[in-house]
Amino acid sequence: MIEIKDISFSYGKSNILKDVSFNVVAGEFVGILGKNGAGKSTLVTCLNKIRAPKKGRVLIDKHDILKMSRLETARHISYVAQKNEIHQMTVFDSVLLGRKPYIKWAVSQEDIDICDEMLEKMGLSEFKLRYIDELSGGELQKVMLARALVQQPRLLLLDEPTSNLDPKNQYEMMALVRHVTKERNISTIIVSHDINLALRYCDRFLFLKDGKAYKYGDESVVTPETIESVYGITSAIGEVKGQKTVVIG
Numbered sequence: 001m002i003e004i005k006d007i008s009f010s011y012g013k014s015n016i017l018k019d020v021s022f023n024v025v026a027g028e029f030v031g032i033l034g035k036n037g038a039g040k041s042t043l044v045t046c047l048n049k050i051r052a053p054k055k056g057r058v059l060i061d062k063h064d065i066l067k068m069s070r071l072e073t074a075r076h077i078s079y080v081a082q083k084n085e086i087h088q089m090t091v092f093d094s095v096l097l098g099r100k101p102y103i104k105w106a107v108s109q110e111d112i113d114i115c116d117e118m119l120e121k122m123g124l125s126e127f128k129l130r131y132i133d134e135l136s137g138g139e140l141q142k143v144m145l146a147r148a149l150v151q152q153p154r155l156l157l158l159d160e161p162t163s164n165l166d167p168k169n170q171y172e173m174m175a176l177v178r179h180v181t182k183e184r185n186i187s188t189i190i191v192s193h194d195i196n197l198a199l200r201y202c203d204r205f206l207f208l209k210d211g212k213a214y215k216y217g218d219e220s221v222v223t224p225e226t227i228e229s230v231y232g233i234t235s236a237i238g239e240v241k242g243q244k245t246v247v248i249g
């Protein structure tokens with residue numbers, strides 16, 4: 001169980017997050033939604049200790065993440081950022097970095113196998129020895145996701161990890177993340193602007209508005225009223241192929 005309790009954060013005098021609280025149980029995939037500048041990325045970086053909240057706590061199975069060592073944190077949380085820093089290294093080495101929290105003296109055969117398996121699963125095997133600065137934006141996003149998954153976290157944090165992917169890859173990546181979340185019984189939190197993609201794959205939805213957790217719950221919180229209040233646009237909700245779908249406008 002991940003417990004996020006009363007997180008508040010400010011950049012200088014500007015209060016971005018105000019007492020944001022929500023829980024994510026094991027095996028659950030949660031989508032964070034909200035308009036540009038709502039504080040979604042800021043919230044995610046408060047959950048992985050990149051930023052220190054002014055107030056509040058994050059507990060993973062009752063353990064306060066602020067009290068964890070760097071190594072312990074890396075074994076519990078992995079994170080794919082919206083913007084990635086690129087260093088000159090191969091795809092394989094870049095994914096292998098995700099195993100760093102587990103490597104004691106040298107890379108083991110198990111580490112290599114875990115990385116190879118993930119590259120295969122994500123259709124990246126052919127890129128294994130390519131340099132990551134020679135990849136397309138979408139290919140790079142897949143590599144970053146592969147790295148986060150081989151880290152085998154308890155909490156997986158993804159900040160718009162599919163924004164550069166074509167529709168087929170977006171759906172495949174979301175299906176893979178959902179599958180891994182259920183199979184490993186971990187908690188996954190994703191920031192997304194794609195309400196329909198989130199509706200299809202996430203179990204619960206957190207709408208951020210004015211720095212607060214405006215709505216949190218299952219797909220029943222995704223309503224035209226919520227969408228209008230959060231994004232200032234009208235919408236209709238229907239069903240396409242048995243799937244709840246939002247049509248904007």
Ligand SMILES: Nc1ncnc2c1ncn2[C@@H]1O[C@H](COP(=O)(O)OP(=O)(O)OP(=O)(O)O)[C@@H](O)[C@H]1O
Nearest residue numbers: 011012016034035036037038039040041042043082
């Ligand atoms: N380092 C910073 N210093 C000052 N203000 C910042 C900083 N980073 C973000 N902000 C501001 O904080 C607010 C929240 O930013 P954040 O990136 O968390 O929003 P977001 O919901 O993720 O937005 P988007 O959907 O556009 O990615 C914005 O108004 C942004 O301008």
